Amino acid sequence: MKKIFFVCLMAIGAVSYAQKLVYLDESKDIEERVEDALKRMTLAEKIDVIHAQSKFSSAGVKRLGMPDFWTDDGPHGVRPDVLWDEWEQAGQSNDSCVAFPALTCLAATWQPAFSYMYGYALGEEALYRGKSMILGPGINIYRTPLGGRNFEYMGEDPYLTSRMVVPYVQGLQSVGVASCVKHYCLNNDEEYRHQVNVIVSDRALHEIYLPGFEAAIKEGKAWGIMGAYNLYKNEHNCHNQYTLNKILKQDWGFDGVVVSDWGGAHDLDQAVKNGLDMEFGTWTNGLSEGASNAYDMYYLSKQYQKAIVEGKYTTKELDEKVRRVLRTFFRTTMNKQKPYGFLCSEQHYQTARMVAHEGIVLLQNEGNVLPILPELHPEGMKILVVGENAIKMMTVGGGSSSLKAQHEISPLQGLKMRIEASDFPSKGRVSLDYARGYVGDTSGNYNGVTTGQDLKDDRSPEALIAEAVEKAKTADYVIIFGGLNKSNYQDCEGHDRKTMDLPYNQDKLITSIAVVNKNTVYVNISGNAVSMPWRKQVPAIVQGWFLGSESGIALADVLLGRNNPSGHLPFTWYESLDQCGAHSFGEAAFPGIWREGKKIIDEEYKEGIYVGYRWTDKQKLKPAFAFGHGLSYTTFKISNLRATLNDTTDGNMTFKVDITNTGNCLGSDVVQLYITDVKCSVDRPVKELKAFKKVMLKPGETQTVTLTTDKRALSFWDEQTNDWKAEPGEFIAQVGDASDKLTCKVKFRLVEY
Numbered sequence: 244m245k246k247i248f249f250v251c252l253m254a255i256g257a258v259s260y261a262q263k264l265v266y267l268d269e270s271k272d273i274e275e276r277v278e279d280a281l282k283r284m285t286l287a288e289k290i291d292v293i294h295a296q297s298k299f300s301s302a303g304v305k306r307l308g309m310p311d312f313w314t315d316d317g318p319h320g321v322r323p324d325v326l327w328d329e330w331e332q333a334g335q336s337n338d339s340c341v342a343f344p345a346l347t348c349l350a351a352t353w354q355p356a357f358s359y360m361y362g363y364a365l366g367e368e369a370l371y372r373g374k375s376m377i378l379g380p381g382i383n384i385y386r387t388p389l390g391g392r393n394f395e396y397m398g399e400d401p402y403l404t405s406r407m408v409v410p411y412v413q414g415l416q417s418v419g420v421a422s423c424v425k426h427y428c429l430n431n432d433e434e435y436r437h438q439v440n441v442i443v444s445d446r447a448l449h450e451i452y453l454p455g456f457e458a459a460i461k462e463g464k465a466w467g468i469m470g471a472y473n474l475y476k477n478e479h480n481c482h483n484q485y486t487l488n489k490i491l492k493q494d495w496g497f498d499g500v501v502v503s504d505w506g507g508a509h510d511l512d513q514a515v516k517n518g519l520d521m522e523f524g525t526w527t528n529g530l531s532e533g534a535s536n537a538y539d540m541y542y543l544s545k546q547y548q549k550a551i552v553e554g555k556y557t558t559k560e561l562d563e564k565v566r567r568v569l570r571t572f573f574r575t576t577m578n579k580q581k582p583y584g585f586l587c588s589e590q591h592y593q594t595a596r597m598v599a600h601e602g603i604v605l606l607q608n609e610g611n612v613l614p615i616l617p618e619l620h621p622e623g624m625k626i627l628v629v630g631e632n633a634i635k636m637m638t639v640g641g642g643s644s645s646l647k648a649q650h651e652i653s654p655l656q657g658l659k660m661r662i663e664a665s666d667f668p669s670k671g672r673v674s675l676d677y678a679r680g681y682v683g684d685t686s687g688n689y690n691g692v693t694t695g696q697d698l699k700d701d702r703s704p705e706a707l708i709a710e711a712v713e714k715a716k717t718a719d720y721v722i723i724f725g726g727l728n729k730s731n732y733q734d735c736e737g738h739d740r741k742t743m744d745l746p747y748n749q750d751k752l753i754t755s756i757a758v759v760n761k762n763t764v765y766v767n768i769s770g771n772a773v774s775m776p777w778r779k780q781v782p783a784i785v786q787g788w789f790l791g792s793e794s795g796i797a798l799a800d801v802l803l804g805r806n807n808p809s810g811h812l813p814f815t816w817y818e819s820l821d822q823c824g825a826h827s828f829g830e831a832a833f834p835g836i837w838r839e840g841k842k843i844i845d846e847e848y849k850e851g852i853y854v855g856y857r858w859t860d861k862q863k864l865k866p867a868f869a870f871g872h873g874l875s876y877t878t879f880k881i882s883n884l885r886a887t888l889n890d891t892t893d894g895n896m897t898f899k900v901d902i903t904n905t906g907n908c909l910g911s912d913v914v915q916l917y918i919t920d921v922k923c924s925v926d927r928p929v930k931e932l933k934a935f936k937k938v939m940l941k942p943g944e945t946q947t948v949t950l951t952t953d954k955r956a957l958s959f960w961d962e963q964t965n966d967w968k969a970e971p972g973e974f975i976a977q978v979g980d981a982s983d984k985l986t987c988k989v990k991f992r993l994v995e996y
């Protein structure tokens with residue numbers, strides 16, 4: 244008898260022991276593990292895991308061996324640690340990071356492979372810092388050049404954005420760190436981001452504003468997505484029936500977690516029912532008021548638990564949220580296959596330099612003023628560097644993407660490093676001088692991270708310009724580093740710019756210098772386009788982006804010819820706001836019209852699908868620089884476009900085109916393919932980007948590039964059927980290396996079978 248009893252005990256023990264292993268057993272299917280863990284959790288434990296417990300963390304389930312869940316900003320580097328419940332710095336000595344180029348630069352590379360490497364490197368830095376989710380990438384569409392956070396995003400075109408975001412998510416998550424793609428959706432400006440209710444057609448929503456998110460979820464398999472602050476159909480996007488329950492979870496099959504933007508939850512019932520899974524923020528109201536037990540007061544905290552206990556809700560919605568959180572735990576914190584992380588490794592710096600090198604855009608180069616080649620001046624030369632942006636650190640500031648970079652090489656430092664390097668071909672024969680030119684933002688502090696720079700300069704604007712002009716008279720070349728910076732009302736979260744014009748009297752500085760020096764080069768440091776009324780007086784113009792830690796080196800390499808620029812614009816560079824659709828329909832279209840009581844502002848995207856080049860094409864406007872524009876130190880010829888089919892029944896097409904390097908140095912170009920629907924029952928853009936490929940060619944080399952498109956590339960969003968539709972008939976494919984430089988075309992037909 245005793246023996247039988249003992250055997251039974253052992254069996255029960257073994258079963259319960261084996262049972263205990265299910266949620267911990269990585270060989271089991273993740274859904275099985277989720278269900279096993281779920282049924283073991285108490286109500287209190289379930290509530291704990293669906294809301295923040297500190298600025299950037301939420302609770303795990305200690306009793307079951309599941310650690311806390313740590314997130315951190317941002318899209319182009321891992322933010323330094325702040326105190327548990329303060330925005331101020333924690334004062335760590337091991338959280339300086341590599342500042343990667345901002346995502347507008349990554350998009351400007353038109354290299355999806357770089358996105359993977361970028362996400363991978365960022366994931367390694369996050370792992371080292373113990374973060375399981377990076378609050379990025381940001382992919383909101385660049386609807387207006389005034390958008391404060393455009394520098395964090397990937398430009399105006401949904402197809403380019405979708406091709407660049409997928410590998411970023413894959414690279415980041417390949418090391419077991421969740422992405423949190425943001426800000427879903429329609430968060431295209433900052434000023435009233437908490438109050439704006441966006442009114443937009445279904446076509447514009449699906450054809451312009453959602454494709455990047457759709458690709459990140461369906462192809463990138465993103466594990467997280469961040470709800471945006473703004474409203475759509477009068478519901479805040481952190482708990483929105485339409486965007487979260489219907490489109491994201493039902494239509495796209497998203498199985499990860501919806502994270503609120505910080506303080507983006509506003510209503511218990513909507514937070515429970517409308518798709519929010521993890522409520523983050525800071526204090527009681529998410530952002531500004533404090534209380535010792537602030538996190539208990541969150542919607543998805545004690546009040547939700549109380550409502551369940553009182554029978555207002557079953558645990559149906561709660562269990563669905565917890566399943567998504569547990570799935571995220573098993574993908575990240577509980578994932579034993581994760582590699583080790585690295586911080587500030589040489590590989591990470593190489594990734595940052597590579598993206599910077601290939602993202603810098605040569606906009607204009609009259610008379611081939613660039614590259615500056617001192618070796619062609621055996622008598623020696625003097626280069627004058629002008630501008631605050633030649634010396635100002637740009638990795639600090641701009642809002643939540645602000646970083647504590649291990650180092651940031653400024654443009655002036657980069658030029659000095661290259662010119663003084665032992666391998667510089669004209670060592671000792673190039674003198675470098677500097678003039679401030681203008682004084683802009685002399686602060687250097689964000690959330691307690693300080694640049695340590697003293698940029699104070701009390702001289703008058705006139706004196707600053709006079710000094711620069713005087714020095715320019717005797718310089719062989721003048722390189723002006725101007726543009727925007729990361730202070731409020733420039734390229735910065737929380738506000739939008741009030742004008743496209745350059746700030747701080749830079750127009751006067753630039754024109755004054757261009758008058759006295761024919762070799763003037765202007766380098767614009769920004770995430771947004773700026774007006775350039777002096778464009779014809781300045782021979783060379785470069786778009787320098789916010790390039791992060793390796794800024795100065797990458798810029799010096801382009802300016803001094805070590806690197807042939809190959810960036811192409813991810814947005815249309817308007818001459819002025821008059822050329823932008825968002826600014827062509829009055830206040831109702833931007834920034835919107837306040838409702839009675841000034842709590843909600845309705846912003847109607849009246850331009851519909853006509854964003855960026857879609858608008859300038861439709862209106863027959865000639866922008867300063869077109870979407871997809873980018874020059875090189877060599878030249879290319881794109882020709883001989885042919886399609887493998889004249890008619891397609893399933894919409895799939897393959898195109899081949901030849902590209903030749905007709906110049907005298909190695910270089911890369913971006914072959915772009917745009918599709919035109921010749922005749923359609925609805926109005927469609929003149930053309931739309933539907934394929935691209937970047938190729939590197941030696942002088943004289945020709946490559947044949949193959950580009951493929953599918954039926955989606957021919958389709959529009961049909962508001963009658965709420966689905967994509969391609970109408971049979973004639974289409975045109977045009978190919979070139981900019982949206983305004985399409986050198987070949989071919990016709991084909993979609994036929995019904």
Ligand code: GLC
Nearest residue numbers: 316317378425426504505643
């Ligand atoms: C901010 C931003 C979001 C960021 C979050 C945490 O308000 O909108 O992008 O990730 O709060 O800092």
